[in-house]
Amino acid sequence: MMLYPTAPEAATRFLKFVNASPTPFHAVQTAALRLERAGFQKIREKDEWEKDVQPGGKYYYTRNQSSLIAFTLPQKWKQGAGLSIVATHVDSPNLKIRPISKRTKAGYLQVGVETYGGGIWHSWLDRDLSIAGRVVVAEKNGGFTSKLIKIDRPILRIPTLAIHLDRGVNDNFKFNQETEFVPILGLVSDQLNGAAKKVEDDKGSILPPKSSASSIQENHHPALLALLGEELSVAPEEIHDFDLSLYDTQPSVLGGLNNEFIFSPRLDNLLSSFCAVEALAESVTADYFATLEGNVNCIALFNHEEIGSVSTTGAESSLIPSLLNRLSPTPAALAQSIARSFLISADMGHAIHPNYTSKHEEKHRPYMNGGIVIKTNAKQRYATDAVSSFIVKQLAERRGGKVQEFEVRNDMPCGSTVGPMLSKLGVRTVDVGNPMLSMHSIRETAGSHDVQSAIDLFHAFFEGFSKLDQGLNVD
Secondary structure, eight states: OOOOTTTTTHHHHHHHHTTSSHHHHHHHHHHHHHHHHTTTTEEETOGGGGGGOOOOOEEEEEEEETTEEEEEETTOTTTTOEEEEEEEEOOOOOOEEEEEEEEETEEEEEEEEEEEEEEOOOOOOOOOOEEEEEEEEEEESSSSEEEEEESSSSOOBOOOOOOGTTTTTTSSOOOOTTOOOEEEEEEEEHTTOOOOOOOOOOOOOOOOSSTTTTOOOSSSSSSHHOOOOOOOOOOGEEEEEEEEEEEEEEOOESSSTTTEEEEEHHHHHHHHHHHHHHHHHHHTTTTTGGGOOOSSSEEEEEEEGGGGSTTTTTTTTHHHHHHHHHOOOOOHHHHHHHHHHHHEOOOEEEOOOOOOOOGGHHHHOOOOTOEEEEEOTTTTSOOOOOOHHHHHHHHHHTOOOOEEEEEEOOOOOOOHHHHHHTTTTOOOEEEEOEEETTSSSSSSSESSSSHHHHHHHHHHHHHHHHHHHHHOOOO
């Protein structure tokens, strides 16, 4: 990795996080390792951990390897305490390998993929792509386990058509995401050891019956399964299923004249997730940790935000309601906990673009490295209101931070995130984020100084929300 001696230190740490996290599975694993280094203890949802947690304790758990909850209990914790939650998501638009991916056409081995989320799909063309995710493999003891995999070299590409064969490409570029967006894995001839043999294209016929229900050997190119097996040190026949995505092998870097930018994949929303993890991990060694009173400090890293959050690991799952119930199991204590809680929904925001300034409302134009963005929408596509906005401004001010405002134009639709759906629990919520360009491209841009700004805000939240809330009279 390149060294950046004059760059913001938090930004350089983020580069390592995002480069190690091509999928939600890897992001959760990387976050868990960071928390464990800070002294957090792993607990499991299926256990009665309520009996074991102690005031002053630090805990985390994961669900399906793709979402994470972590929390710290204050020294004087008791049931009915609120939760101070920073909620983010760890998924990004990408291409997922289909359950039956084997494709052959015009002498090429290809891999069938499905689009996930609302990506800027043309940005995936002519990129050096590889594969990452998780694989279910057989163990020697007769059991099965899910292993993470990340192939660290380019093996796939989706080539564009030469301009000589499409003279109008610069006037009106469109492509079919089903037929013209299929990655190339290799050449058929290489799989035949150079033998002179004509290979027919796929005819769309039904695959032959499987040797067993759990076998996937006929569903994918043998070369692909062999590559996965080699990476995991297992035989291809021991691979029983997988969740695999494509990712860009070009690493995340700092850029600009003064390293003021981050050029990276998956900034939305691994940057917010990194800042949440760092703030909670750092909080346990901060001077204020031993004297904290009131709320339980918590982070929630969700999956599937890019496709609506409706899943076992998304924001509309039972993850937060379950945590609230298990920490405050009686109806009265639960109601008190919800009333005392506050949630910061942290997801990236839209910075003003110098080539498209008309896309922003004239007075709501966030700038990169200008501080955290508070996102507001009268139609409640964001959950921010005057009270929750006031709280964020007060907290940011305590660390010398700045805030910016974002509201969409009246003639444009507004995006959304996990804030509104989590606010349905009755928890006060604000939507914030760091400003960025090219959201949902395979390569995005954000401000390198904004990383520390977000960490500082979350630190101030964990340190000071409970006391600030005591002096706030609303109901």
